[in-house]
Amino acid sequence: MRETLAEWRPAIDEAIADLVPREIDADYLEEFFGAPTYEYDPTGIQRSLATPTWDLLDRGGKRWRAVLFLVFVEGFGEDPAEYLRYACIPEILHTGTLIVDDVEDGATVRRGERALHHLYGRDIALNAGNALYFLPLKVLTDDQSDLPAGRRLAAFDMLMDELNRTHLGQGMDIAWHNEREVRISTDQYLEMCACKTGCLARIVARLAAIVTDQPAAVERAVATYAELIAIAFQIGDDILDVEHSLGRAGEFGKAFGNDIREGKTTLLAIHAIRESDPDRAERLREVLAAESNTDDEIAEALAIIEAAGSLEYAREHALELAAEARAEIDRLEFDAETTRKLHEFTEFVIERDV
Amino acid sequence: MRETLAEWRPAIDEAIADLVPREIDADYLEEFFGAPTYEYDPTGIQRSLATPTWDLLDRGGKRWRAVLFLVFVEGFGEDPAEYLRYACIPEILHTGTLIVDDVEDGATVRRGERALHHLYGRDIALNAGNALYFLPLKVLTDDQSDLPAGRRLAAFDMLMDELNRTHLGQGMDIAWHNEREVRISTDQYLEMCACKTGCLARIVARLAAIVTDQPAAVERAVATYAELIAIAFQIGDDILDVEHSLGRAGEFGKAFGNDIREGKTTLLAIHAIRESDPDRAERLREVLAAESNTDDEIAEALAIIEAAGSLEYAREHALELAAEARAEIDRLEFDAETTRKLHEFTEFVIERDV
Structure with missing residues (x-):
């Protein structure tokens, strides 16, 4: 188990970073979310989405939901490497629930550090958590999935x-x-x-x-x-x-x-x-x-x-x-x-x- | 405008009540959300979902999103009465965002009364708000939509x-x-x-x-x-x-x-x-x-x-x-x-x- 988790970890984090990059730019926003009507503000989206999300992801977590997904895919006779984007869906949803749960519970600590709403404010944390409820589902839409x-x-x-x-x-x-x-x-x-x-x-x-x-x-x-x-x-x-x-x-x-x-x-x-x-x-x-x-x-x-x-x-x-x-x-x-x-x-x- | 809004209001609220009844029972839960593995607790879901949702809906709101939807449907030559369930989708989503926004902003008042998280607690309010992000989308799934x-x-x-x-x-x-x-x-x-x-x-x-x-x-x-x-x-x-x-x-x-x-x-x-x-x-x-x-x-x-x-x-x-x-x-x-x-x-x- 330990080995399976360790083996996949880097590839999973890379796949997550394809969906929510550590550094947000206008190209990513346009490609992932579609063309803006006017003009996106990558700096604002960096601060409200990517920074808090990666803060939490970098604190740990075993990514076992993504790994379990890949074990199933391999068991079904397919190449797991080709389904990494889909493996991120439950993992990112889970990350969203952690952020939201901490706001609901008034938790102060998460994975050994201050809960996100204490670090970034309740508004940023909550919006980031809820954004992560929908962001991974975008992977399944017609412009992202074949x-x-x-x-x-x-x-x-x-x-x-x-x-x-x-x-x-x-x-x-x-x-x-x-x-x-x-x-x-x-x-x-x-x-x-x-x-x-x-x-x-x-x-x-x-x-x-x-x-x-x-x-x-x-x-x-x-x-x-x-x-x-x-x-x-x-x-x-x-x-x-x-x-x-x-x-x-x-x-x-x-x-x-x-x-x-x-x-x-x-x-x-x-x-x-x-x-x-x-x-x-x-x-x-x-x-x-x-x-x-x-x-x-x-x-x-x-x-x-x-x-x-x-x-x-x-x-x-x-x-x-x-x-x-x-x-x-x-x-x-x-x-x-x-x-x-x-x-x-x-x-x-x-x-x-x- | 005033007339169009007033004309549709009762039918819209009835359609919303079909999706989130004022009184939750086991039959509704099974029918709408699918059979439980063990046994639902209607009382718990009443307190965490239906009561706060209807508290907010009964305070007012013009339901203009649902009415605008129906005006479009009629303009497209279809009978709006047949699409009432779908009209509820943006309206219920909107209700969810009001609850969540108030938690994010630390608002104390909504529609002239105390914000839901002040009345029911931040956990109940937030979970109800988020539940309303997904509940209306259930209307589009294979077991709900023809x-x-x-x-x-x-x-x-x-x-x-x-x-x-x-x-x-x-x-x-x-x-x-x-x-x-x-x-x-x-x-x-x-x-x-x-x-x-x-x-x-x-x-x-x-x-x-x-x-x-x-x-x-x-x-x-x-x-x-x-x-x-x-x-x-x-x-x-x-x-x-x-x-x-x-x-x-x-x-x-x-x-x-x-x-x-x-x-x-x-x-x-x-x-x-x-x-x-x-x-x-x-x-x-x-x-x-x-x-x-x-x-x-x-x-x-x-x-x-x-x-x-x-x-x-x-x-x-x-x-x-x-x-x-x-x-x-x-x-x-x-x-x-x-x-x-x-x-x-x-x-x-x-x-x-x-």
Whole structure:
């Protein structure tokens, strides 16, 4: 996995730089966005788009969405090098969501440095983030793509489906967050993950299938695989937050019991409330609903979650999803090398060590 | 104009409510967004999407983008009632931009009430605004639209062009704003207007041409018309800000000399700096660049703009653009009624009395 990611990284960043150059000039603007009616201002677009975008990209990120796309393309028997522009689509969309999410959450740090809206202002950051929602889709328009019309249209249809559900997922997550109570079912939690995190992964898989013209059944199967690993990834996030916090009060400052502090509805919280005796369940609800909590209260909530066996439950659930994802891939009968890489991806999302 | 707007208003709001119902239920979610993998949470989506969206829509707005679309469709010889869903596309996109713009600008008031991010939180507002960027495009996908594939693809291509340039325009405007200096040309200012305000108007016109299958030359002509009136509208905004401020220091509180206070690059400021003697031009630059200004300094800047004849210049420019827009329509040889309505639109944007 590590090698596949490292191998493709330079080519992917070069391809992204073809779509959003580090240095904006009038020629690029005219070629990529079409002739202006009057006259573009490359300096203004440098400052509002290219500079913040590359600031964030240069801070890191594994580009795994682009790499996963290329692994699929190779598995479908095509030359990945010829599809690099399309590999950038989910990667650039993801970059946009990071910028926008940070504004939504009022985050101060991203990838170890100040969040873009703190560095460039909320207006610049937000407009850059939203620009990155549409910029990569330009790659699919008639003046940029030589794909047959049918595939371009299928790609647009798919993107509109998935980008809509992305916003439903984010909307559910935020709504629950603001409610400061746990009222939803496990299935609704999983749906939120499937939408919020899953849809971007589904874009990776479905786009690879669409641009290489795979049958609908194959597109569905790789989409399911991608959705499953995305949900497993999200659950892994919830587990890590609790694991890192247990018995380490004070050690991580604000990071201690972050999800509980924020009143976040996680798979672990839903499970613990369901499985604990009424008194403990009520106490956990109270802590999650409170406007603010002491470290002792956070530790109490963590202990309730631990005692309910919610960590084991969530871990098992994530492993089951990863196993389902692998089974989905096995049924597709890719070559051994592609199958190995796709299996590795399922471990990558659980282990987070890459 | 007033009658045309009033006549269509109820049907348009009903069509919008078909796409974003006031009350969200599972049936709507499944039908509009597709089957969930697990289970949607209608309550969460009600709170994060439908409630804030209808809060804003119910405050007012003339729905002129939807009405202009319908006037075009009728002018092209089709029954506008059959295209109401498509008329909602630019209207819902516009609603999304209002919400996002208010977050970007840190606005406190919208249509006489508190801006959505103040009422619902920045996360809910921003996600709702962004959701409205993609929700209306779902109307064009294969499971929602019975348009021939070629028209759906042409619509997607067009929307990606225009929505990209919208963000370039907004990016230029914000960048200049943050620079607090006036360094750009008149053509770059007009380009910003053509992108920021013009592209959404172009979407109205081009979409009407595309869904009714008009020749490319007709689509271009109506797009030019729409762009011209949008630029005239934007210049009208700049003129109003100065006109309302001249000689009325203190009367409007913060509204007095707003554009100057914010260091905004307007057509009037560009003209006044170019046409004034070096001392006065430098003084205007200083006031525009300052972090804050006294009312006396604002009044001084306003006086420089007035003395340079910039109001007359801008007014004349806006009138010329409106005349060009009318000429574009005259060449298209619509029926008399459509031509009359489209001429009225050019007055509407200049006069702002509807």
